[in-house]
Amino acid sequence: MSYSEKIKDVIDRSDVALFMKGTPQFVMCGNSDRALQALRRAGAPVTAVDILPDPMIRQELAALSGWPTIPQVFVGGELVGGADIVEELESSGELEQTLRERLGDDYASRRDEQTVTL
Amino acid sequence: MSAERLKSLLTEAFPDADELDVQDRTGGGDHFQVIVTSPSLTGLSLVEQHRRVYEVLAAPLADGTIHELRIKTKGST
Numbered sequence: 001m002s003y004s005e006k007i008k009d010v011i012d013r014s015d016v017a018l019f020m021k022g023t024p025q026f027v028m029c030g031n032s033d034r035a036l037q038a039l040r041r042a043g044a045p046v047t048a049v050d051i052l053p054d055p056m057i058r059q060e061l062a063a064l065s066g067w068p069t070i071p072q073v074f075v076g077g078e079l080v081g082g083a084d085i086v087e088e089l090e091s092s093g094e095l096e097q098t099l100r101e102r103l104g105d106d107y108a109s110r111r112d113e114q115t116v117t118l
Numbered sequence: 119m120s121a122e123r124l125k126s127l128l129t130e131a132f133p134d135a136d137e138l139d140v141q142d143r144t145g146g147g148d149h150f151q152v153i154v155t156s157p158s159l160t161g162l163s164l165v166e167q168h169r170r171v172y173e174v175l176a177a178p179l180a181d182g183t184i185h186e187l188r189i190k191t192k193g194s195t
Contacts, residue, residue: 031186068172068179069187084189085164 014047043108076102160193
């Protein structure tokens with residue numbers, strides 16, 4: 001599978017996909033950390049993907065989503081935004097609302113945080 | 119890139135903005151915070167609003183001139 005297919009697959013199959021620099025265990029960028037922490041506070045079942053191992057991952061992700069920066073957060077297969085948007089949605093209460101609407105009321109108990117490698 | 123140059127790109131794209139502010143967050147000319155409040159953003163989702171800003175700054179984002187960009191957008195009437 002090409003990166004583009006693998007990326008699409010992760011977006012489609014994950015409740016919450018977080019494309020980030022580094023992993024949740026070893027975050028390599030402040031903005032990726034901001035998005036991760038906001039998602040954690042909302043109890044989101046995060047599937048994290050590290051984009052750093054190969055520059056092609058970032059390139060193909062940007063082409064696919066039309067979003068030029070990292071991190072990128074997808075909920076239920078749809079782009080929610082980057083760190084600024086996720087934090088803004090959190091402070092207005094809309095982050096949990098979006099998670100509930102797209103994933104169901106039990107979203108927080110659906111799965112533990114995980115990291116996948118492309 | 120200077121904050122002024124970035125601001126002029128945004129002013130051109132959002133001529134009717136009620137608020138338009140660009141901060142160079144580190145003084146190094148590559149970490150910026152951008153605030154845009156404009157009627158042309160009204161009715162758009164946050165993702166669409168940020169996309170509008172990204173479109174305006176596509177070139178400096180693509181060539182790495184802008185290393186990090188924080189965006190705060192709002193529609194206005």
